[in-house]
Amino acid sequence: MDDKNNDQKCKNRFRIRQFIASDGRRFALLFDSEESAWPALAPTAFCLHQLSNKGAATERQYLQSIKKTLEWAADQNVDLEALLQSAKFPVPLIDSLAQALNKKQKLGKDDEEGATVTPKSFNSAMEQTHEYFTWLFIQIRSNPNSTASEKFLERLNKAFKSRKRKTGSDAAYAQSLLNKKLSEPTRLALTERFEKPFGYQMTEFQKGVLFRDALMLEIFYELGIRLGELLSLKLAHFIQATGGDHAYLDIVRNQDDEYDRRVNQPVVKTNGRKLAISPALERKILTYLGDWRATIPGAGFDDNSFLFIAHKAGPSQGQALQISAIRSFFTTLRRKDKRLSELHPHLVRHDWNYRFSKECQSRGISEKREMEERCFLMGWRDNSDMAKHYNRRHIAEQAYEVSLSMAKKINRPKS
Known part of the structure; x- marks a missing residue:
């Protein structure tokens, strides 16, 4: 042999x-x-x-x-x-x-x-x-x-x-985070998919799958959550807006969940937390639940049923979506649209942190407060090293702008 x-x-x-x-x-x-x-x-x-x-x-x-x-x-x-x-x-x-x-x-x-x-x-x-x-x-x-x-x-x-x-050193890793965000073509391709998930001449089944997939992408983009957190969401974790309060998604730690029959169980690795969602995203979740998910044979409707399920006919129809299905979905996205060639769930998380830094800067939020809020929203412990790395990106961009402003003020001899 x-x-x-x-x-x-x-x-x-x-x-x-x-x-x-x-x-x-x-x-x-x-x-x-x-x-x-x-x-x-x-x-x-x-x-x-x-x-x-x-x-x-x-x-x-x-x-x-x-x-x-x-x-x-x-x-x-x-x-x-x-x-x-x-x-x-x-x-x-x-x-x-x-x-x-x-x-x-x-x-x-x-x-x-x-x-x-x-x-x-x-x-x-x-x-x-x-x-x-x-x-x-x-x-x-x-x-x-x-x-x-x-x-x-x-x-x-x-x-x-x-x-x-x-x-490589910790400093090199921290530096690599400074550039991790979505490119503008990728961002444009994503937002197009959020607004127009369907193509022409599609069956109802294809439309349901595309609406579900676009909704998952939008949740990634709006909240910056992890893949395991998305796939662990149950119907009970989606709380609709009431009495002037925003709708939110409840991220709950779920190791060895007895209601989850997936052998390769998606888990919430970080702390549990409640994340407010926009009215637009709330409406899309309600549309998915009412117009698409409800029509899938085998779909559960109790509190412990999972939000995102398999649509395709077969033994797993109506069951919680597998990690492999999400990975296959991202592979297909990258292959079909060159603008999405860089896309993966964790890059969207990096991009969320970039946009969060910009939002904090525009609101005049202090670095200490920014770090506290980032740790909570990402589910990290207080003073997390990851939060420090992302805050460093914010500081690096501000330092660049200050140094550029200083350079422009230097008196140079006229040519």
């Missing part, structure tokens, strides 16, 4: 499957098809011992790193447990493992062969693999507290640390 076929066989051998417990808790298990129908023992024990309180997303990230490690070991005919038990891990093997963890997994026909992951993703995979190796070594070593064992763990730690890639 050639190397390429052997590599593919190793990738097909290991599978990560996701489950929902009876109490709503999400968890993932790694299966090795060559062992048995049961989950792989060591990775499962590691997750139970080390990751049980870290959440489903973190567990999946660790298992992805462990899966790539096991695929590498199978491809290289390496017995990981025997290797660790011997307290020996040759440098060439560590280099080979690092190369495997650095490769991006080929998920589709358009993915580039041999592409590498980002430095941040690579470093995370190295850290997670090192943590798994350390735990596994302690479990299988007869004398894990001996001097020899401690020295081996020190060498292993140094070996993994020395191979991590540079990710």
Whole structure:
């Protein structure tokens, strides 16, 4: 068997499957098809011992790193447990493992062969693999507290640390945020879609899907919320305007929601909060609920039913919209309209923060007050580092304007 076929066989051998417990808790298990129908023992024990309180997303990230490690070991005919038990891990093997963890997994026909992951993703995979190796070594070593064992763990730690890639400084990251906002062509294309979501000669089904998708985009744009926050919205979270008060959306923390049957559950990562919405957006939500959502077979109407649902006929019709559906929607948008080629949910969030800074400036709001309000509206803790980064963008633009004004006042000799 050639190397390429052997590599593919190793990738097909290991599978990560996701489950929902009876109490709503999400968890993932790694299966090795060559062992048995049961989950792989060591990775499962590691997750139970080390990751049980870290959440489903973190567990999946660790298992992805462990899966790539096991695929590498199978491809290289390496017995990981025997290797660790011997307290020996040759440098060439560590280099080979690092190369495997650095490769991006080929998920589709358009993915580039041999592409590498980002430095941040690579470093995370190295850290997670090192943590798994350390735990596994302690479990299988007869004398894990001996001097020899401690020295081996020190060498292993140094070996993994020395191979991590540079990710850039915090200052460079903060500087990169200064330019993250929508371009004017992209902004124009979005607002056009908000106002005219339909094309010509469309079926009612197509119109319903396009109206739903344009509404989701407008919520992203108006509120700057995260993808998980949007997909976690339930009917009870939409509060109509009453007695002169604005309508609002209630963002509620929802880890392991027993009413959410999506295995890959969208979650609210930040603090819960109430976000006022414009009358125009309120009207569009009411239109979606009455004219489009209400006509979908299987749609629920109790408080725990989700706001955005699948329209397409099939087993998932009327059920909560999946994360994969949103990602596919953005991919289609980028492909169909070149003006939207840069668009993704988090860029819209960056743009919201840019517009928020401009609004605070026009209102004469102090930097301290701006930071407090930004933290609340984004769901961040008080004095969040992210809020500081975005406030820095505001300060940088003001400083540029002041320095330009100073330069214009310099007395220069006439030519």
